[in-house]
Amino acid sequence: MNPVNYLYLAALLFTIGAAGVLIRRNAIILFMCVELMLNACNLALVAFSRMHGNLDGQIIAFFTMVVAAAEVVVGLAIIVSLFRARHSASVDDASLMKL
Amino acid sequence: MSTTDFHSLWTAAAEPLGEIPTPEIEYVQLAPVLIVVGAAVLGVLVEAVVPRRARYHTQLFLSGVALACAFAAVVGLALSGHATTKAQISAMGAIAVDGPALFLQGTILLTSLVAVFTFAERRLDPAHHGHRVDSFAAEAAAVPGSDHEKAAVKAGFTTTEVFPLVLFAITGMLVFPAANDLLTLFIALEVFSLPLYLLCAVARRKRMMSQEAAVKYFLLGAFASAFLLFGIALLYGYAGSVSYARIADVVDGAVGTVDPALAATMSNDVLLLIGFAMVLMGLLFKVGAVPFHMWTPDVYQGAPTPVTGFMAAATKVAAFGAMLRLLYVVLPGLRWDWRPVMWGVAIVTMLAGAIVAITQTDIKRLLAYSSIAHAGFILAGVIAATPDGVSSTLFYLAAYSFVTVGAFAVVTLVRDAGGEATHLSKWAGLGRRSPLVAAVFAVFLLAFAGIPLTSGFSGKFAVFKAAAEGGAGVLVVVGVIASAIAAFFYIRVIVLMFFSEPHPEGPTVAVPSPLTTTAIGVGVAVTLVLGLAPQYFLDLAGQAGVFVR
Numbered sequence: 192m193n194p195v196n197y198l199y200l201a202a203l204l205f206t207i208g209a210a211g212v213l214i215r216r217n218a219i220i221l222f223m224c225v226e227l228m229l230n231a232c233n234l235a236l237v238a239f240s241r242m243h244g245n246l247d248g249q250i251i252a253f254f255t256m257v258v259a260a261a262e263v264v265v266g267l268a269i270i271v272s273l274f275r276a277r278h279s280a281s282v283d284d285a286s287l288m289k290l
Numbered sequence: 291m292s293t294t295d296f297h298s299l300w301t302a303a304a305e306p307l308g309e310i311p312t313p314e315i316e317y318v319q320l321a322p323v324l325i326v327v328g329a330a331v332l333g334v335l336v337e338a339v340v341p342r343r344a345r346y347h348t349q350l351f352l353s354g355v356a357l358a359c360a361f362a363a364v365v366g367l368a369l370s371g372h373a374t375t376k377a378q379i380s381a382m383g384a385i386a387v388d389g390p391a392l393f394l395q396g397t398i399l400l401t402s403l404v405a406v407f408t409f410a411e412r413r414l415d416p417a418h419h420g421h422r423v424d425s426f427a428a429e430a431a432a433v434p435g436s437d438h439e440k441a442a443v444k445a446g447f448t449t450t451e452v453f454p455l456v457l458f459a460i461t462g463m464l465v466f467p468a469a470n471d472l473l474t475l476f477i478a479l480e481v482f483s484l485p486l487y488l489l490c491a492v493a494r495r496k497r498m499m500s501q502e503a504a505v506k507y508f509l510l511g512a513f514a515s516a517f518l519l520f521g522i523a524l525l526y527g528y529a530g531s532v533s534y535a536r537i538a539d540v541v542d543g544a545v546g547t548v549d550p551a552l553a554a555t556m557s558n559d560v561l562l563l564i565g566f567a568m569v570l571m572g573l574l575f576k577v578g579a580v581p582f583h584m585w586t587p588d589v590y591q592g593a594p595t596p597v598t599g600f601m602a603a604a605t606k607v608a609a610f611g612a613m614l615r616l617l618y619v620v621l622p623g624l625r626w627d628w629r630p631v632m633w634g635v636a637i638v639t640m641l642a643g644a645i646v647a648i649t650q651t652d653i654k655r656l657l658a659y660s661s662i663a664h665a666g667f668i669l670a671g672v673i674a675a676t677p678d679g680v681s682s683t684l685f686y687l688a689a690y691s692f693v694t695v696g697a698f699a700v701v702t703l704v705r706d707a708g709g710e711a712t713h714l715s716k717w718a719g720l721g722r723r724s725p726l727v728a729a730v731f732a733v734f735l736l737a738f739a740g741i742p743l744t745s746g747f748s749g750k751f752a753v754f755k756a757a758a759e760g761g762a763g764v765l766v767v768v769g770v771i772a773s774a775i776a777a778f779f780y781i782r783v784i785v786l787m788f789f790s791e792p793h794p795e796g797p798t799v800a801v802p803s804p805l806t807t808t809a810i811g812v813g814v815a816v817t818l819v820l821g822l823a824p825q826y827f828l829d830l831a832g833q834a835g836v837f838v839r
Contacts, residue, residue, distance in 0.1 A: 239555075247526065276497070
């Protein structure tokens with residue numbers, strides 16, 4: 192199958208993720224959308240790796256997975272502490288600092 | 291792009307692989323980074339094995355010594371010619387050791403050292419249950435106001451983990467301006483961002499705001515780094531490599547052998563332009579340039595003030611360093627494409643930062659918008675695309691970072707019953723109550739405004755001069771107008787401090803320990819020295835202004 196199709200899929204997934212971050216209001220969903228964007232990046236990297244015939248893209252995909260895992264650790268810690276303090280994970284409720 | 295040309299790599303996998311060559315790592319050239327990351331790992335170990343009472347002093351000692359040693363290593367490398375004649379690319383092409391990298395690493399290390407002093411300050415709050423406390427929560431995991439938190443405060447817990455966290459962040463920041471391939475760039479970005487998200491969340495006072503700031507910073511930061519990563523994927527797709535030098539060659543069309551796959555992607559400028567725009571977007575987010583600045587005021591206001599000072603100074607230095615390298619090493623061939631865009635970004639950033647700052651009533655938010663305006667001024671130097679542009683940007687970053695750390699250190703001193711009194715109305719008459727603190731803050735504000743005899747003036751002058759000579763005259767005019775607007779609100783704060791009556795129940799000015807005093811003292815000294823005798827440092831930045839390729 193033509194690897195270019197995977198690039199279109201990656202772009203589509205990235206767009207879905209980005210739109211999700213902009214539209215949804217629950218911090219956890221936002222976070223999942225960001226993860227979707229990162230996975231779209233992985234797909235693009237691997238597809239390009241296949242097209243160019245070198246392994247760089249696949250190596251970067253491994254690094255991205257590790258980074259995504261680290262981000263989950265940090266992100267969930269922050270979001271859970273926010274949720275426990277407010278009993279809400281909505282990013283619209285978090286507005287103590289509006290002018 | 292046809293489907294037929296699969297590479298031998300995919301079909302010949304059954305053959306035995308040749309020996310994988312051992313990578314050569316130049317440990318000496320990487321010493322500054324290695325020292326800091328080593329100390330960070332040790333710091334984690336300290337949290338695990340050292341008794342709670344001794345942790346604070348151990349961590350402070352460890353961080354201070356590590357940062358000082360790393361700075362000595364940077365100076366040593368620079369003196370032995372690695373900034374100029376012996377500039378090289380080390381760690382198998384991952385990290386550049388050259389003038390701009392060493393200059394920025396030195397700046398980051400010194401500002402971080404000063405910032406770590408403000409992290410360690412324990413005399414500002416009254417003692418709780420006989421325990422001296424710093425700006426960080428007793429136990430960050432405890433729900434604000436819960437019994438759990440009260441027990442932690444009573445037991446005298448402190449979050450000494452901030453020291454290893456800040457060291458990890460500094461590690462990332464040291465690598466970021468030196469990164470010589472896109473993978474290193476991304477990893478360095480994450481290594482310094484993730485600890486900063488956590489540091490934002492651990493304030494002792496106003497914890498709900500602190501957590502809110504961390505969530506906002508985290509979600510927007512992760513969003514921006516996803517864009518950066520997709521940009522990296524596209525640039526990799528375009529050039530078939532993530533190495534800066536290789537991408538630059540492909541952009542210039544100066545590659546020797548072109549295989550069919552590369553020929554297909556090379557001819558596709560969409561990959562290059564969109565990929566480049568997305569990478570740049572990620573970097574502009576980190577420097578807080580309009581339109582990617584939305585996080586800045588909230589995060590600066592909500593984060594613990596020492597963290598804000600550190601973040602405002604060091605992140606900006608690191609991110610501008612990375613941006614300079616990307617624009618000057620990878621994409622000089624695309625100058626005619628990126629300059630108009632950056633022009634627009636710089637103009638909007640300068641004006642929006644300066645104008646919105648006028649309406650602010652909180653001193654931390656005011657400084658946040660001022661930092662946005664400053665990002666615009668620095669962008670003017672970046673756009674110059676000349677050697678002078680690089681060196682003036684380096685100088686501006688060094689000057690700006692010390693002023694920022696100092697200014698936020700002063701903000702920690704003005705306190706009332708609820709912690710820091712950040713509302714501007716409470717700063718009224720501060721000059722009569724404690725003339726010294728108000729005078730020091732006035733010096734910082736004048737430096738931000740760019741009044742002559744301060745470092746702000748030398749920096750702005752160098753940047754605008756480089757921009758004008760680089761053919762960006764309009765940008766300089768807008769910059770001067772934005773500076774005039776910005777001067778208005780800086781002067782307004784000075785007038786408020788010195789020429790209005792103090793509130794009877796206004797805030798008190800805490801007497802800090804030598805730690806914060808050092809931070810503020812260094813800030814004032816650098817501001818005045820760079821303002822009165824900038825030539826030596828301008829020459830230093832001038833010598834450091836050549837990127838290795």
